[in-house]
Each structure stands twice: as C-alpha cells, then as structure tokens.
Amino acid sequence: QVQLVESGGGLVQPGGSLRLSCAASGSIFNSYTMAWYRQAPGKQRDLVAAITRTNIANYVDSVKGRFTISRVEGKNTVYLQMNSLKPEDTAVYYCNRAWSRPQELTYWGQGTPVTVSS
DSSP, X not given: OOOEEEEOOEXXXXXXXXXXXXXXXXXXXXXXXXXXXXXXXXXXXXXXXXXXXXXXXXXXXXXXXXXXXXXXXXXXXXXXXXXXXXXXXXXXXXXXEOOSOGGGOOOOOOOEEEEEOO
C-alpha cells in the first residue's frame, strides 16, 4: 500500500526558509526516483525537484540554487530544503515518485501548503 505523508509547510516571509518532509512507504521509496511537486492555485501540478536512488538530484530552473532535495535511506523520507523563498513559490507541495506526467499518478498524499508573503 502506497503511503505518502508530507509535512513542514507554513507561512514564511520572502527570503525565508522552510524544510519539507515526506514519509513514504517502502514500496515506493525503495523502487523509484522520488520527487517533489507543487501546485499553485488554478495551475497544474508540476515537478520541482527529483532525486534518484543513487542521490543524483535535478531541479527545475526556477528553484536551482535555492532548493535542495535529499533522501534518507532507512527512514524512507525525502526532504526539500527551501531557501530564499519567493512569493511565486507559494503552492501546495507534494511528494511522489518522479514521473513526467504527474496527472497519470493515481495516489497522492494530502500535500503541505507553503505561503510566501510579507
């Protein structure tokens, strides 16, 4: 059974930082490249960062140099450290296996909301 539980979101001022956590079931964490996605109001859900099982990370251009994705084996946990946050980072953040068409993934957690505002 797939389980994804995101946490760590909140309200932060521009320039601030947050660290998101995702507790994943072993069936997905141990089998796939993991990713963080975000969905802003009225927009589609987009992949933000991904990390392979060998810890190779990739980011979309808009977050490069500001966000860091990591994974901890044994804890089945994926993190997203977000620094220098901008208002345009405001969204609900989700984790899941990395997939080019997230709309095709059938299971999602509840997500964790991030609001960047002064």
